[in-house]
Amino acid sequence: xxxxxxxxxxxxxxxxxxxxxxxxxxxxxxxxxxxxxxxxxxxxxxxxxxxxxxxxxxxxxxxxxxxxxxxxxxxxxxxxxxxxxxxxxxxxxxxxxxxxxxxxxxxxxxxxxxxxxxxxxxxxxxxxxxxxxxxx
Amino acid sequence: xxxxxxxxxxxxxxxxxxxxxxxxxxxxxxxxxxxxxxxxxxxxxxxxxxxxxxxxxxxxxxxxxxxxxxxxxxxxxxxxxxxxxxxxxxxxxxxxxxxxxxxxxxxxxxxxxxxxxxxxxxxxxxxxxxxxxxxx
Numbered sequence: 001x002x003x004x005x006x007x008x009x010x011x012x013x014x015x016x017x018x019x020x021x022x023x024x025x026x027x028x029x030x031x032x033x034x035x036x037x038x039x040x041x042x043x044x045x046x047x048x049x050x051x052x053x054x055x056x057x058x059x060x061x062x063x064x065x066x067x068x069x070x071x072x073x074x075x076x077x078x079x080x081x082x083x084x085x086x087x088x089x090x091x092x093x094x095x096x097x098x099x100x101x102x103x104x105x106x107x108x109x110x111x112x113x114x115x116x117x118x119x120x121x122x123x124x125x126x127x128x129x130x131x132x133x134x135x136x
Numbered sequence: 137x138x139x140x141x142x143x144x145x146x147x148x149x150x151x152x153x154x155x156x157x158x159x160x161x162x163x164x165x166x167x168x169x170x171x172x173x174x175x176x177x178x179x180x181x182x183x184x185x186x187x188x189x190x191x192x193x194x195x196x197x198x199x200x201x202x203x204x205x206x207x208x209x210x211x212x213x214x215x216x217x218x219x220x221x222x223x224x225x226x227x228x229x230x231x232x233x234x235x236x237x238x239x240x241x242x243x244x245x246x247x248x249x250x251x252x253x254x255x256x257x258x259x260x261x262x263x264x265x266x267x268x269x270x271x272x
Binding site for chain 2: 017018040044045047050053077080081082086087090091093112114116125126128130131133135
């Protein structure tokens with residue numbers, strides 16, 4: 001974080017990558033995130049009993065969700081990048097707006113994405129999704 | 137992850153640091169983690185409504201927990217370190233055993249700790265705690 005300009009440059013690379021994956025995911029594309037994840041990726045979310053290790057295991061985890069994801073729109077709140085060398089930690093809160101028969105409902109997330117630059121290309125090496133504390 | 141020896145050396149530095157903090161925390165020491173966190177630390181847990189930014193904000197978050205933490209023992213499951221340069225992502229599942237009037241209860245966690253080496257000293261720059269999916 002010492003080099004603010006470098007941090008901003010890396011933010012300008014990574015945040016659009018993440019948004020592009022969120023856009024694809026919201027339309028039901030279950031390869032949106034695995035396409036930009038490294039072989040070594042480790043993964044936690046609210047559906048996992050244990051950490052998921054490796055790209056192949058993550059693809060298998062997503063497989064049953066094919067055709068089941070529909071996110072009308074999302075708000076990425078306050079994204080922040082902490083870049084150190086070829087590693088960058090992207091964190092944000094995410095509000096998903098999900099269409100249901102009773103109208104749009106909200107899902108609120110804490111998101112951690114650790115990116116690493118391999119041969120000039122940023123890939124996710126760790127993902128952690130959890131629900132924000134409900135304020136209602 | 138290309139350099140397995142380097143990854144193992146860094147694991148041998150970081151995992152004991154994390155265990156020492158967990159040991160202190162379990163005895164009620166709310167400075168256990170802030171003592172090894174960097175000024176820039178970002179933080180999510182199940183009690184946060186939004187990401188917590190910065191060491192001072194994290195200290196404030198922990199303040200109300202003083203004297204209220206009692207963890208009899210914990211199991212750190214399958215810790216893994218992904219080291220890249222001076223950054224290392226430590227992930228594990230944690231089972232806390234908490235004494236209550238009805239005996240020990242378990243709390244199950246997904247844990248992400250991103251460490252960064254500053255002048256030879258490892259500090260946490262990002263933490264994310266969430267509950268594992270209940271299997272019961």
